[in-house]
Amino acid sequence: MHAGKNKQKEKVSRRDLFRSLFRGIKGGESLKQESSGMDPDMVYADKLLKKGDYQGAEHYYARRLEKEPMHVEAMRNLGYCLFKMGELDRARRSWESLLSLRPRDNYALLYVGLIHAYQGSTKQAVDTWKLYFNIRKPLVQREINLILARHERGDELDPEKIASQVAEAIEKMERG
Secondary structure, eight states: OHHHHHHHHHHHHHHHHHHHHHHHHTTTTOTTSSOOOSSHHHHHHHHHHHHTOHHHHHHHHHHHHHHOTTOHHHHHHHHHHHHHTTOHHHHHHHHHHHHHHOTTOHHHHHHHHHHHHHTTOHHHHHHHHTTOOOTTSHHHHHHHHHHHHHHHHTOOOOHHHHHHHHHHHHHHHHHO
C-alpha cells in the first residue's frame, strides 16, 4: 500500500513536469492561451488577463509571487500587465527577475529590449535583443534581426522608431 501512494505521487509530478515541458515546446509564450496552473490566484489572474483587466490580473500575479517568489509564469505575466498599464520600470524589473532565473527567456528578452528602446536606450535594447532568438515568432525575429544588422553596420538607430517597429511586429504576430 505504501508503494502505491508513492507511485501515485510520481504520476502527479510527472504530469506536471510533462505539462510544463510540452508548454515550452509548443511555444508557451502566449500569455492568452490557457490557465497557468491550478493555484486559484493564477487561474483568476489568467482570466482577468484574457479579459484585458491588467490591473486586476496584476494584483493576483503579485499575490502569487508573495507566496512563491520564483514563480516563472507569474513573473512573466505580471511584467506583461505592468507593461500594458504603462508601468515600464516595474515591468522591466519583473522581467529582469525572471531573466535572473532563466537568462534566455525569449518573452522577457523581447520586452526588456522593447522597454529599453521606449526609454531611449538603443544600446541596451540592442544588447538585450542579441540574446533573443525565437523561430516561432518569425515577424518579430525578422524585425529584430534587421535592427541588429543595421546596428552592426554602424547605422544611427532611433530608439523610438525601433521600438515602434518591434511593437508593430508583435501586434501582427498576435493578430495572426
